[in-house]
Amino acid sequence: MTTLRLGTRKSLMATTQSRHVADVLEERTGVTVELVGVTTEGDVSRAHLAQIGGTGVFVSALRDRLLSGEVDFAVHSLKDLPTxxxxxxxxxxxxxxxxPRDALCGPAKLADLPRGATVGTGSPRRVAQLRALRGDLNVVPIRGNADTRLRKVxxxxxxxxxxxxxxxxxxxxLDAVAEVLDPEQMLPAPGQxxxxxxxxxxxADLVELLRTVDDPATRAAVTAERTVLAALEAGCAAPVGAYATVEDTADVESSLYLTACVASIDGARQVRLSASGHPERAEEVGRELAARLFAQGADQLMGERDIEPR
Ligand SMILES: NCc1[nH]cc(CCC(=O)O)c1CC(=O)O
Structure with missing residues (x-):
């Protein structure tokens, strides 16, 4: 019987999602999966993620363990992967x-927060979209795992x-959620x-075994979303949201719908566009949308990255 070592960050979120994938893989293939906890730079650094570059801080330590052969495979939150x-x-x-949605956590829904209420988030994408929705809010940068952030409330x-x-x-x-923000209001991060x-x-044989837990519809959707991010030459520290859905992958008629936005960090200006195409053309759909975002001034909007409150 094969035992595979699964490298994972040690946080509750990471181990929960890793164990879930491990269980599904065990069930579908008959292998045994053992979790191996790995500490990453993103878990120990006190700097704001946007400042330490954001991209890949949770990911590179796990990849190092894959390359050295200490672990066989790794599970990451896809939105943390560099493009x-x-x-x-x-x-x-x-x-x-x-x-895929973002959630407002606290005692009140977005519309019911008092004028000038202080809302914490470390993500420029959320900062920009929050300010676009409620220009009066005092949006402040925060860091730490989800529990630490919830405790500040x-x-x-x-x-x-x-x-x-x-x-x-x-x-x-989920008890902490006051309101789930619809993508119409707030577009999630690519891959969220x-x-x-x-x-x-x-x-090659391991790649093939792991493919048993692949979901082609999700793969096509996140490929389109991440292509937008890559084509804009933006990372996870950019005020870029993207969300794609796929209808009926088995069908020749199936469609992928992609919406993406780029917003200025003060929330005053936003470009938001949609595109669609066959899921097999996910990359082209993403590239075309990025080109249209550029044509509407996306690069100027992305230039303004200071997430400190105005
Ligand atoms: N950057 C941290 C991170 N990476 C993945 C998730 C949440 C789970 C997910 O999107 O898959 C989070 C926390 C958050 O954004 O609230």
Missing amino acids: GPAEGIALAAVYRRDD TDGELDAVVLAYAGLGRIGR GALAIECRSDR
């Missing part, structure tokens, strides 16, 4: 997406925080709610 390819690493599977330091609904579900904290399963690209 560029990684030498020697294969994206063997994209696991079916959970709820219960401690009274903040009136609310915005976190990914999927992550809150994985740590059992989906999981990436990576292994060494030279292990």
Whole structure:
């Protein structure tokens, strides 16, 4: 009987999603999966993620363990993966997406927060879109895991925080959600709610085994979303939202619908556009949309990255 070592960050969110993928893989293939906890720079650094570059801080330590052979595969939150390819690493599977939306956590819905309420988030994308929705809010940068952020609300330091609904579900904290923000109001990060399963690209039989947990519809959707991000030459620290859905992958008629936005960090200006195409053309759909965003001034909007309150 084969035992595979699954490298994972040690947080509750990471171990929950890793164990879930492990269980599904065990059930579908008969292998045994053992979790191996790995500490990453993103878990120990006190700097704001946007400042330490954001891209890849949670990911590179796990990839190092794959390349050294200490672990066989890794599960990441897909939105934390840099868009560029990684030498020697294969994206063997994209696991079916959970709820992709952002959630406002605190005592009140967005419309019911008092004027000038203080809302915490570390993400320029959320900052820009929050300010676009409610220009009076005092949006402040925060860091730390979801539990730490939620505690700032219960401690009274903040009136609310915005976190990914999927992550809150994985740590059992959906009780903290006051309002789930519809993508019409707030576009999620590219890949939000989906999981990436990576292994060494030279292990062809392992790539094939891991593919049993791949979800082609999610893969096409996140490919389109991440292509927008890559084509804009933006990282996870950019005020860029993107969300794609796929209808009926089996069908020749099936369609992918993609919406993306770029917003100025003060929330005053926003470009938001949609495109569609066959899921097999996910990259082209993403590239075309990025070109249209550029044509509407996306690069000027992205230039303004200071997330400190005005
Ligand atoms: N950057 C941290 C991160 N990476 C993935 C998630 C949530 C789960 C997901 O989107 O899959 C979170 C926390 C958050 O944004 O609230």
